[in-house]
Amino acid sequence: MENNPSSSNIEKLQRDCYNEWMRLQSKGMTELKQALSNGEKDEEEIREMIRTVIGEFKDYAVKRSEHCRRYSSNSFAPKWNTCLENALLWMGGCRPSSFIRLVYALCGSQTELRYANFLNGNTDDLSMAQGETRGGIDGRGGGEPMSELTAEQLFKINELHLKTVDQENKLTKQSASLQEDTADVPLAVTAFYKEVIGECDVDVERALDKHEEVMGGLLAEADKLRLSTLTKIVDILTPVQAADFLLAGKKLHLSMHEWGRLRERRRLEACGGGSSGGEAAGE
Structure with missing residues (x-):
């Protein structure tokens, strides 16, 4: 254990890993937006971008x-995140x-736009209304809008949704069991009989190290599920739909x-405080 890097060094590695991930998110968003805004879309180029996005997510999860x-535990409540992000x-x-709810949201919003245009007389017929949304949301450009998901696609997405929620619930139960174990022997008994609050001994350190190890395993399993779900959604969608979906996901992540x-800046200003942790970290 003495040969392991210090906690401060590991935290720096984790923070740098996150900052690099956010940089790739921003870069990928710009590239996807540009590809979707082109009049004639190169589907092979879009497929390559999608493979890059999936690959970057996989690399981030591994690191x-x-x-x-x-x-x-640093990754379950990161200091480099805002309070809002950590709460979610x-x-x-x-x-x-x-991810699947985002697909539903995009599908619903674009469908509403199509029919609102049609009912308001902004198009000559429904096919033109469909054509308008081929430009994607916010005029980004698209090919097959999310509102044109086929019955087969919707069936597969719904099936994936049910399986994903089931796997999420299993991981949540494992996490709940782990949280219950933290108040179990030896931690509870040791804390009760310690004269100095917070004093650690070998048994406590061993128990906490084991806790961190199991938490790390749960995090890895959760990342595998995130990657698997993302990959399966992309496989169900057409290349242009997948690019549209990935773009929306990146915009949502960066926006949050x-x-x-x-919100933290406003709160600090109202309290007369200084800069927030995220700003101090240069994010």
């Missing part, structure tokens, strides 16, 4: 897992089922981070 072998975390990230920073 994060390596950094979490001993200090996994599930196993150190988003729920895999939220910025919204959280804005």
Whole structure:
């Protein structure tokens, strides 16, 4: 154990890993947006971008897992996240089922736009209304909008949703059992009989190390589920739909981070405080 890097060094590695991930999110968002806005879309180019996005997610999960072998608790409530983001975390990230809910949200919003245009007389017929949404949301460009998901696609997505929620529930139960164990022997008994609050001995350190190890395993399993769910969604969608979906996901992730920073800045200003942790870290 003495040869392991210090907790401060590991935290820096974890923070750097996250910052690099956010940089790739921003870069990928720009590239996807540009590809979808082109008049004539190169589907092979879009497929390559999708493979890159999936690959980057996989690499991030692997690196994060390596950094979490001993200090996994940092990733369950990261200091480099805003309070808003941490309040929404599930196993150190988003729920895999939220990817599927994003598909439903995009499908619903684009369908509403199509029919609103049609009913308001902004198009000559429904086919033109469909054509307008081929530009994607916010005029980004698209090919087959999410509102044109086929019955087969919707069936597969719904089936994936049910399986994903079931796997999420299993991991949540494991996490709940782990949390219950933290108040079990030897921690509870040791804490009760200790004269100095917070004093650690070999048994406590061993129990806490084991706790961190199991938490790291749960985080790795959660990341595997996130990656698996993302990959399966992309396989169900057409390349242009998949790019549209991935773009929306990146925008949501980056927006949540910025919204959280804005809310913290406002709160600190109202209290007469200084900069927030995220700003101090240079994110």
